[in-house]
Amino acid sequence: MKLLVTGCAGFIGSNFVYYYLRKYKDSFIVGLDKLTYAGNLENLSKLTEEEKQRFVFIRGDINNNELLNHIFEKYNIDVVVNFAAESHVDRSIFEPHVFIKTNVLGVQSLLSVAMEHWFRGDKWLEGKRFIQISTDEVYGSLGPEGYFTENTPLDPHSPYSASKAGGDLIAKAYYDTFKMPVIITRCSNNYGPYQFPEKLIPLMIWNALNHKELPVYGDGKNIRDWLYVEDHCKAIDLVIEKGKIGEVYNIGGHNERENIYVVKKIIEVLRRKTGDDKINEDLIKFVKDRPGHDRRYAMDPTKIQTELGWKHTYSFEEGLEITIDWYLNNLDWVRNTISGEYLKFYEKNYLGR
Ligand code: NAD
Numbered sequence: 001m002k003l004l005v006t007g008c009a010g011f012i013g014s015n016f017v018y019y020y021l022r023k024y025k026d027s028f029i030v031g032l033d034k035l036t037y038a039g040n041l042e043n044l045s046k047l048t049e050e051e052k053q054r055f056v057f058i059r060g061d062i063n064n065n066e067l068l069n070h071i072f073e074k075y076n077i078d079v080v081v082n083f084a085a086e087s088h089v090d091r092s093i094f095e096p097h098v099f100i101k102t103n104v105l106g107v108q109s110l111l112s113v114a115m116e117h118w119f120r121g122d123k124w125l126e127g128k129r130f131i132q133i134s135t136d137e138v139y140g141s142l143g144p145e146g147y148f149t150e151n152t153p154l155d156p157h158s159p160y161s162a163s164k165a166g167g168d169l170i171a172k173a174y175y176d177t178f179k180m181p182v183i184i185t186r187c188s189n190n191y192g193p194y195q196f197p198e199k200l201i202p203l204m205i206w207n208a209l210n211h212k213e214l215p216v217y218g219d220g221k222n223i224r225d226w227l228y229v230e231d232h233c234k235a236i237d238l239v240i241e242k243g244k245i246g247e248v249y250n251i252g253g254h255n256e257r258e259n260i261y262v263v264k265k266i267i268e269v270l271r272r273k274t275g276d277d278k279i280n281e282d283l284i285k286f287v288k289d290r291p292g293h294d295r296r297y298a299m300d301p302t303k304i305q306t307e308l309g310w311k312h313t314y315s316f317e318e319g320l321e322i323t324i325d326w327y328l329n330n331l332d333w334v335r336n337t338i339s340g341e342y343l344k345f346y347e348k349n350y351l352g353r
């Protein structure tokens with residue numbers, strides 16, 4: 001099986017490349033990534049020599065149809081897994097246009113080029129799949145009760161989630177109109193190794209280790225449904241193998257936690273692991289809320305559980321232990337990752353919040 005994995009140098013993309021190459025010894029992956037501030041080839045530096053024989057990296061943009069055509073021609077791609085995206089809500093508030101370009105127009109480019117190569121005569125070639133990786137955020141925000149199902153109407157609030165909803169809708173339109181073999185997955189908040197330290201968990205780990213303030217937005221009672229990245233990779237694998245064309249699958253492991261709980265747990269685990277008493281709750285600082293901040297996300301994963309047999313393995317607390325160990329063992333990775341462009345952006349837009 002030949003996969004085109006876009007966004008392969010980002011957080012989930014790189015975890016998926018490791019997962020898939022290790023599980024399927026006869027698989028081959030073409031990794032495409034623009035290497036924005038969030039893409040880091042160091043994320044793929046742990047591939048073995050054998051795995052490197054089955055992986056090729058191409059730096060490029062999913063909006064570049066010429067490059068995409070070249071990739072489809074040269075590698076005879078069976079499956080596209082589209083992780084490539086601008087992924088951070090706070091950034092989308094400052095520069096929405098970049099989000100529309102990649103998360104909406106980029107999806108359309110990928111779909112159109114895949115269609116050119118997969119639709120022959122009047123039918124689709126056998127075994128082709130286009131997996132659009134999306135998010136629970138397209139459903140909007142929940143009150144204290146209830147869950148998002150695949151039938152929950154889309155109601156995005158941030159430029160990020162609106163752009164992801166746009167990408168989902170154009171992907172759905174290619175199925176509805178052309179019967180293109182598209183499947184959309186919507187997962188909850190991921191965490192684990194190689195997550196860029198602008199997202200809640202790695203940012204709090206890094207700041208706490210450096211005795212810096214831990215900025216909690218608003219009252220800290222917003223709820224996210226946490227999914228360990230390896231559990232997410234397993235779900236995508238099942239969707240490629242057994243998912244039904246034209247369907248949407250929600251992915252989440254019923255691990256809802258308030259942000260303030262997450263931050264306090266990180267402090268507790270880090271202090272235990274490092275013995276550093278300066279890592280304590282005095283570091284927490286409640287700051288101005290994120291505009292349009294969604295209150296609660298919670299997934300109903302019944303469909304993927306009953307139809308594809310997926311189940312999450314890690315509770316939030318188990319996944320967090322592993323994640324914190326990974327960051328403690330990879331502090332150089334964090335330093336390299338947050339140098340340069342990211343810091344400039346961070347200083348300009350975030351400090352003084
Ligand atoms: P990430 O920001 O870590 O990685 C995104 C990758 O895409 C980066 O390597 C970046 O360089 C690349 N990229 C950006 N624009 C590109 C373009 N135009 N062409 C080619 N490559 C480009 O993001 P992530 O957390 O790994 O998220 C992966 C996917 O999963 C995204 O589609 C995101 O919307 C979705 N998702 C993420 C989460 C989460 O919690 N991280 C939750 C739900 C859904």
Ligand code: TYD
Nearest residue numbers: 089189198199200201215216217222224259
């Ligand atoms: P984030 O990791 O940005 O993911 P998302 O916004 O896509 O859910 O944020 C997770 C939650 O943590 C969200 O409710 C916003 C909050 N948050 C903070 O309170 N402080 C921070 O510094 C960050 C980055 C996020």
